Amino acid sequence: MKEKLDNKINQIEEVIEVNNLTKDYGEGRGIFNITFSLHKGETLGFVGANGAGKTTTLRNIMGFLKPDGGSVKIHGLDSWEDSEKTKKYIGYVPGEIAFPDLKSGTVFLKSQAEFLNVTDMTKANEIIEKLQLDPTANLKRMSKGMKQKTALVEALFSDPEIIILDEPTTGLDPLMRVAFLELIKKEKEAGKSIIISSHLYEELEKVCDRVALIDCGKIVNIIDMNELHNRDWADFKIEFYDKKDYKDFNKLRYKIIRKQPEYNQVTVNIEKKNIPNLFKDLTMFNVKFISEIKFTLEKHFNEVISNLKTKKEEKNDK
Amino acid sequence: MISKPLFKQSCKANIGIWSFVTLITCFMLAIIIAVLGNLNVGSIRDSMVDMFVTDAIESTTQKQSMTYYNITENALTTYESQRVSLNYLLNQTLSDEQKSQIIGAYNSLVENGKSDNEAREILLFGKEENEKLAINTLITYYLAQGENYTQADINYFVLRSIEEEIYNSLVESEGEMIAQGTKEIISQAISDFTESGSDNASDFATFYIPQTLKKILITQSFDYQDRTLSIKDYFTEEKLGDISLSSIISYKAQLDVKEKELREKISTENPTFTQEQIDEEVDKELQVYKAELIPSLSSSILDDLPKDVADALTELGSLDISSLVIGSMFFRMAGILLPIVYIIMASNNLMASQVDSGSMAYVLSTPTKRRTVSITQMLFLVGSLFAMFVCTTIVGLVSLAIVNSSAISIGYVDMVLFNLGAFVAMFAISGICFLASSWFNRSKLSMSIGGGLSMFFLVTTILGLFGSKVIPSAMRIDAMNYFNYFSIISLYDCESIMSGSLTFLWKLAILLGIGIVTYIIAIFKFKKKDLPL
Incomplete structure (x- = not known):
């Protein structure tokens, strides 16, 4: 490579x-x-x-x-x-x-x-x-x-x-x-x-x-x-109409990075090749909306900077 | 080497201030030349010169009158007394018979081989003191004049015998030149005195000297005539005679008073003195007094003043106002003030301000070398200054030609040299400002260092003027001359240009050197430095 x-x-x-x-x-x-x-x-x-x-x-x-x-x-x-x-x-x-x-x-x-x-x-x-x-x-x-x-x-x-x-x-x-x-x-x-x-x-x-x-x-x-733009992973935000669906979805084995039970919302991090599976699963639920959360440059650099900071702190701790 | 578009840009950016400064400077120069040429600024000075000249003539007249009176009176007195005593000895002490007896005896003695001295000794032997003197004098007289005892012969003999004596004493006291001239005047005076039959030497001399001297003095005063025309009208023979007479009279009066005073003083101080001793003492004192009296009576106005005041007035009289105003005041101060302001602003505009604001980025983001930028800007600055002084030169020359006044002592060549000198001084100052502008990235710093230095030079020149030699000493403050040592503008030597000497050339060469060096450093620095663009 x-x-x-x-x-x-x-x-x-x-x-x-x-x-x-x-x-x-x-x-x-x-x-x-x-x-x-x-x-x-x-x-x-x-x-x-x-x-x-x-x-x-x-x-x-x-x-x-x-x-x-x-x-x-x-x-x-x-x-x-x-x-x-x-x-x-x-x-x-x-x-x-x-x-x-x-x-x-x-x-x-x-x-x-x-x-x-x-x-x-x-x-x-x-x-x-x-x-x-x-x-x-x-x-x-x-x-x-x-x-x-x-x-x-x-x-x-x-x-x-x-x-x-x-x-x-x-x-x-x-x-x-x-x-x-x-x-x-x-x-x-x-x-x-x-x-x-x-x-x-x-x-x-x-x-x-x-x-x-x-x-x-x-x-x-x-x-x-x-x-x-061509990352292997994507983030999706999904909202359900009722609590039951929300809870049922949580039981599925998806990597959920954020839960907002008050809105019946979850944010899922998923490998792109598995997206069709997700959609298949979702047909079983009453979905209010689904949207992809784009991975922006800002997000990327914020990650980089926070990583740097933690590294620095680790260094300082040592 | 040169960027045409940059040069154009600089022209466009600075043409306004350049035109303004050039116009005002030319205008000032024209006005100054017109004012100096048309208003008679020298009238006070001229009347001062008149005053000094008339005063000098009067003073010489008085001095010469008194000196000649003194000499003549002495001579006449001596002559008179000798003549009287000779007359007495020849005509009263000895009878005609005795005279021919003595002469005969003397002649036979000499014929018999006796010398003059031996013959006299034999003749004088056993005689009384009084007779001895008479016989001795007779023989001397006989040897000179023969056996002629008329009054005229006697006079002539006395004249000859004292002439030599007076001449020798004059050579001793006044020098050979004056003694030679005086000899004739005195011979003439004595013969005139004899003719006049007067018996008072002092009175005769009082009137005789003015009459004789005025003819000589009037020709002397002609020497001053080219100074001003009024002198010729002012001094006539008669006027000179009057001055001469009155000075002699006052001299005599003063002497009389002094003599009386001395006589009283000496007789009271030394009661044991005989009349002769008193006379002798008085005479001695009088001689001293005379030596002081003549200069004090004939002193001119300037002599009466303290020396430095007199010098100041003389200097004021010889002051050349037009070269002071045009040279030292205009071209070293007033006339270069605005060009210096132009230099400060333009040099800052050309470099530092463009770097500070960032507009230089547009020039340097094109394939233009930094060296090309600084050389172009330098050429613009120097070129614009040169053009400025070409303008003032033309205006100066044209103004001089139009005004064409004798009151202005500045010629066309001087005018060109003044402008050339001012340009070279501005070249040096612009070099300093350009260096500051190339050195610093901030307008603020470039302005305050370059502008500050230039203004410092100008201000010290202005302060230094009050101590410089072109200012008459009456107004001069010598200590302020030290300011001149702090200013490079002092190297622009207007005095030297006016006096026609060449010292100004090497001084200008130094200024030229300062300019060249600062410009070279500026170009080098700009090439090497970091630019925040």
Whole structure:
């Protein structure tokens, strides 16, 4: 099994390789020995509390910070030493959006086009339309959402191969958030490699192939979303009309993880291959409703974190 | 090396403040030149100069009058007394018969091979003291004048005999130059005195000296004529004569009073003194008094003042207001205040503020090297400053050409050099601000360190001005000159530019060096540092 995986990795082209990256700000702040890679065409999510080290990692990839240890390679180029060469591949939306001292969004985009040697603005116009952005507005008077949109346009319009987004959806209203996610999906379909950091699990769940949890400057866990979705086990919540059914069901040999007798509800954890059996059994009962409780990213990471805590406590006890 | 879009961005972001600062600075310069050229700010100074010159002429006139009077009066008195005593010896003590007898005897003795001394000894032998003197004098006179005893001959003999004596004493007291000139004046005075038949030497000299001197003095005062025109109208021969006469009269009066005073004092203090002893003592004291009296009577206004006050006034008289105002005040303070404000704001805008706000991320997320960013921003900053001083140079030159006034001592070359110097000083300051802006990630720090230092330099220059040499000593506070040692703007040497010396060049070279070094460090630092973008 492990060999198989290794082979698989070897076949995949790595666009970004982060190796033992360390940036120590002292007092336990910073990032420590971060290692991961971004495959071509993959969307990688970063999740973590504020100050966990998401932005620091992204800044290192952008070559804005000099690593204290380890390295970041983008297409084999060092992100610090060959910073300007790596930028050919990257579109970036910074965490804090502040624009240069220019009049309007249009002027700003034109200026960026000059920096990037891009003359074709059709893609820019497409994105602008999709995000319903008025780029002629005064840059200084733009709302946070408008600024975010403008920054997105800037990051995407030169059609970069790698897209790095630091908290891209903060300040967007829910509708725009949907539009934005669609945009990302489209980029993904076009074969772009994307790194996206957020503190919102749902968002990442929707677009990412893999999500990394960063806590206290370390990658605690990287989960493949396919793994998450294709688990062998599923949870079902079942409510019965009468107490008798509820009690009878409990007598069956299902793994019940939660009982709520006041509502006649049970939550069952079941291997997926046994689901048909469950349904067969249920025909004998008067079932009010049955629903699958989805295993979310949030749930997964909460588990991971609580596991970590118990481990730590055990360590402390020892 | 240079990013065109970034340069454009910087232009757009800073053009407003640049135009404002340039406009105001040019406007100020034009106004200052117009004011200096049109208002006669030098009129007070001119009248001061007039006053000093007239005063100097008056003072010289008085001094020379008294000195010449003193010499002449002495000479005339000596002449008169010698003439009287010679007359007495030749014409009263000896009769004509005796004279020819003595001369005959002397001649025969000399013919017989006796020397002059031996002959005199033989003739004087056994005579009374009174007769001895008369005979001796007669022989000396005979050797010079022969047997002519008319008044004119006697006068001539006395004149010749004292001339040498006076000349020697003058060389001793006044020096050869004055002695030579005085010799003729005195000979003339003596012959005029004899002709006039007056017997009071002092009275004669009182009127004679002003008459003679005014002709000489008027030509001397011509030396001052190119200073101001009014001098020529102010001093006539007559006026100089009056000044001379009145100074002599007051000199005489003072001497008389002093003499009486001394005589009384000495006779009461030394009751045993004979009249001669008293005379001798009085004479001695008087000589001392004369030496003090002449300078005190002829002192000019400046001489009366304490030395530092006099120096201050002289300095004020020679003050060049236009170079002080345009050079030291405009180009080292008022005129660079706004450019410094521009430098502080622009240098912060170009680097630190963009890093602080995060907008630098958009530049650096494109394939633009950090070095390219800092070099582009540096070129913009230096270029905009250069353009600014090109503008002030043009405005300065045009204003000078339009105003075209003799009240402004600044030439076109000076104007260009002033602007060049100011630009180099601003280059150094901009280097410091740019370094601060490149070093710090926070606008706050960049502004307070870069701006603080620049303002410190400007303020110490302003404080230092009060102690610098361009300020007349009357207003100067010397201790404040120490402020100049704290400011790099002091290396912009306006005095040297005005005086035409080349010291300002090496000082500017230091400023240039400061600028180059700070810019290089800034570029290096920006390349190496962490950016929170």
